[in-house]
Amino acid sequence: MRTLVRNGTVYLEDRTTVTDVLVDNGLFADIGKIDYAIDGCEVIDATGLHVLPGLIDIHTHLDDTIGKYRLADTWASGSEIALRNGITTLCGFITQRPGASLAAAVDAALSMADGHSHCDYAFHLTPVSFEKGDWAYVERLLSDGFRTFKLYTTYREAGLFLDYRNLRGAMERIREMGMPVLVHCEDDALLSRAKALTAGTVTPYGHALSRPMEAEIEAVKRVMEIAVKTKCRTHVVHVSTAEGARLIAQARPDLAVTCETCPQYLFLNEDKYKETDGHSYICSPPLRSEKNRAEMWKLTHEETFDAYVTDHCAFSKSDKDADRSDYSKVPKGLPGIGALVPLMHELHNEPAVLARRLALNPAKIAGLYPRKGSIRKGADADLVIMGTQGAEREIRTSLSVVYEPYQGKTTGLEVRRVLLRGETIVEDGLLIEGKRFAGKRA
Numbered sequence: 328m329r330t331l332v333r334n335g336t337v338y339l340e341d342r343t344t345v346t347d348v349l350v351d352n353g354l355f356a357d358i359g360k361i362d363y364a365i366d367g368c369e370v371i372d373a374t375g376l377h378v379l380p381g382l383i384d385i386h387t388h389l390d391d392t393i394g395k396y397r398l399a400d401t402w403a404s405g406s407e408i409a410l411r412n413g414i415t416t417l418c419g420f421i422t423q424r425p426g427a428s429l430a431a432a433v434d435a436a437l438s439m440a441d442g443h444s445h446c447d448y449a450f451h452l453t454p455v456s457f458e459k460g461d462w463a464y465v466e467r468l469l470s471d472g473f474r475t476f477k478l479y480t481t482y483r484e485a486g487l488f489l490d491y492r493n494l495r496g497a498m499e500r501i502r503e504m505g506m507p508v509l510v511h512c513e514d515d516a517l518l519s520r521a522k523a524l525t526a527g528t529v530t531p532y533g534h535a536l537s538r539p540m541e542a543e544i545e546a547v548k549r550v551m552e553i554a555v556k557t558k559c560r561t562h563v564v565h566v567s568t569a570e571g572a573r574l575i576a577q578a579r580p581d582l583a584v585t586c587e588t589c590p591q592y593l594f595l596n597e598d599k600y601k602e603t604d605g606h607s608y609i610c611s612p613p614l615r616s617e618k619n620r621a622e623m624w625k626l627t628h629e630e631t632f633d634a635y636v637t638d639h640c641a642f643s644k645s646d647k648d649a650d651r652s653d654y655s656k657v658p659k660g661l662p663g664i665g666a667l668v669p670l671m672h673e674l675h676n677e678p679a680v681l682a683r684r685l686a687l688n689p690a691k692i693a694g695l696y697p698r699k700g701s702i703r704k705g706a707d708a709d710l711v712i713m714g715t716q717g718a719e720r721e722i723r724t725s726l727s728v729v730y731e732p733y734q735g736k737t738t739g740l741e742v743r744r745v746l747l748r749g750e751t752i753v754e755d756g757l758l759i760e761g762k763r764f765a766g767k768r769a
């Protein structure tokens with residue numbers, strides 16, 4: 328089974344060039360002008376089109392229960408909107424529940440994705456008890472292909488909170504295993520203080536007041552200090568403050584530290600909370616001030632953000648509306664998967680940046696590189712062929728929710744074809760029926 332992609336503008340790790348890409352048996356077999364005869368080969372003419380590695384969103388929440396609500400998107404619906412926008416791999420989370428084993432969480436998460444995802448997938452692990460036996464199990468998981476951990480500096484009620492001393496202990500252990508850690512940075516003490524100070528403000532804007540920027544900035548500072556001490560490779564998730572992002576960038580010459588941000592912190596601001604349906608924008612970290620948003624936007628043009636992710640966490644409209652009169656009871660999260668690629672294209676208008684921040688870097692952070700994230704010989708032939716001058720279409724974050732955080736926004740980006748491990752899975756923006764549920768654990 329061979330496919331030859333002819334004459335596209337191909338985004339390689341180190342350069343962009345108009346050339347051919349040969350796919351053989353699910354892998355990239357050759358890159359360069361291919362003038363030799365190939366038998367039984369499907370030829371795709373990519374003249375005038377952009378050829379990128381399959382894109383990757385390393386931060387999504389699918390098929391899970393958060394608080395009392397079930398998420399609106401399953402692996403099937405989440406991976407469908409992903410593929411239709413050129414995303415071939417999604418990463419989710421496996422979170423140990425208080426009083427239950429990590430093994431139970433692993434089994435539950437895998438059963439949700441295996442055979443149900445159209446695109447490839449991987450998981451970050453959150454163990455919450457750090458007893459001796461748990462680490463032995465964690466090491467077994469690593470030999471079974473799990474590659475990343477996610478730890479939290481807050482969320483006491485959910486049992487996720489680690490104080491800085493325990494975080495340091497966990498990061499020491501993770502570094503000994505040679506693994507990286509993803510960290511949610513919001514200082515728990517500062518959050519508690521802000522919550523107490525703003526108690527009584529139940530409007531959606533109260534959500535922004537209850538999770539101030541200082542909480543993120545303080546936790547970033549502390550986590551950078553721990554990263555220095557432990558030498559653990561550290562990735563900061565959903566950075567929402569320009570100051571936090573700068574602190575991470577400044578730590579970089581000495582540290583293997585990376586960070587991500589999300590479209591909501593670049594395209595939306597906290598004024599949304601004052602609109603009629605302001606509660607539907609409640610997510611954590613919250614949307615920030617316009618001043619911060621504009622500074623974040625500026626930083627996207629520097630080497631500050633390594634990756635763009637969605638933190639896709641979609642709740643049905645009825646769940647979002649159920650307790651809308653009190654922000655603290657509204658489930659927190661925004662849908663985003665379907666908007667990621669169009670919005671980042673709008674921001675940069677430069678496919679090379681997408682190839683780096685939506686494929687290469689995320690693959691490295693999630694431990695998927697060099698098998699994914701790059702058009703290189705021997706890698707999985709995950710490929711997107713796209714045009715940028717298509718008919719304008721509405722941006723849609725999810726197939727499951729009826730409210731759109733980016734309502735009214737359109738894109739001329741057209742995904743002509745997506746290959747997943749060498750097989751065409753999307754044609755002209757739509758999933759091919761016969762290729763449903765083709766996803767595998769990456």
Ligand SMILES: [Zn+2]
Nearest residue numbers: 386388638640
């Ligand atoms: Zn998240």
